Amino acid sequence: MNFTLFDLKIIEYSFFITAILVIMxxxxxxxxxxxxxxxxxxxxxxxxxxxxxxxxxxxxxxxxAPIFSPALVKDxxxxxxxxxxxxxxMVDPVPQALVLTAIVIGFGVTAVALSLVIRLYRHHQTLNxxxxxxxxx
Amino acid sequence: MIYYLxxxxxxxxxxIGAAIYSIVQKDLLYAVIGTGLISLVLSVLFLLLxxxxxxxxxxxxGVALTTIIFIITIRNTVRFEDEVYQKKPSKTEAK
Numbered sequence: 608m609n610f611t612l613f614d615l616k617i618i619e620y621s622f623f624i625t626a627i628l629v630i631m632x633x634x635x636x637x638x639x640x641x642x643x644x645x646x647x648x649x650x651x652x653x654x655x656x657x658x659x660x661x662x663x664x665x666x667x668x669x670x671x672a673p674i675f676s677p678a679l680v681k682d683x684x685x686x687x688x689x690x691x692x693x694x695x696x697m698v699d700p701v702p703q704a705l706v707l708t709a710i711v712i713g714f715g716v717t718a719v720a721l722s723l724v725i726r727l728y729r730h731h732q733t734l735n736x737x738x739x740x741x742x743x744x
Numbered sequence: 745m746i747y748y749l750x751x752x753x754x755x756x757x758x759x760i761g762a763a764i765y766s767i768v769q770k771d772l773l774y775a776v777i778g779t780g781l782i783s784l785v786l787s788v789l790f791l792l793l794x795x796x797x798x799x800x801x802x803x804x805x806g807v808a809l810t811t812i813i814f815i816i817t818i819r820n821t822v823r824f825e826d827e828v829y830q831k832k833p834s835k836t837e838a839k
Contacts, residue, residue, distance in 0.1 A: 617749075618749070621753065622756070622793075625756040625760060628760055628763075629759060629760065629763050632760075632763045632764060632767055633767075636766075640767070640825075641825075644817060644825075645767070645775070645825060648772075648775055648779055648814070649767065651779050651810065652763050652767070652779065655763075655779075655782050655783065655786050655806070656763075658798075658802070659759075659786060659789065662789075662790060662793050662795055662798065663793060666794065670794055671794060672794045673794075698793070698795070703795045706795075706798050707798050707801055710798070710801050710805055710806065711801070711805065714805050714806075714809060717813065717814075718813055721813055721814065721816075721817045724817060724821065725817060725821060728820070728821040734821060734822060
């Protein structure tokens, strides 16, 4: 695939703009909505936007996945110069490792928040955050 | 090449649309399906951004497990967003 420089810039910036828009939509849902389940849905959308932003920051144009597969190495001996030459065309693996951890942590946070929502509903019989005022459990 | 651009723009617009839908929708079950659609599109985008391991994890956790725990919560509480404004008589007040 041969891209012109203009196309590459459009792809890169459209990823950033989409990620920031999704973050803004999730923040709106978490701050404005009255239902507690809608607040947790907003936090989940916020999480997805942050993951997309981090992965697209580490992307370089026409790079390969950061894996030393046999088809990529071919018959080269793995000396230091060859490893440097091969890994120059790979995308950055550090944001991918961070996002891989952040996905699992986001799932744990969502599970804890939803269990708190169920406990609040059983105690107050409502999910409206305007009616849950008393701090006594 | 132009098909690649069209595919990326379609996926990004679908992601923004699903995010808006899942925040605006009053029926919480449909909103949860919207968040599942966001995670599905996100895993395809990760695959296009050369991150296949992150795409596998997102497809397993984001699409399946998160949707399941949201549905369990909706089954134990209320389904519609408007129901939170009607305060039901609690057990202690009924007795």
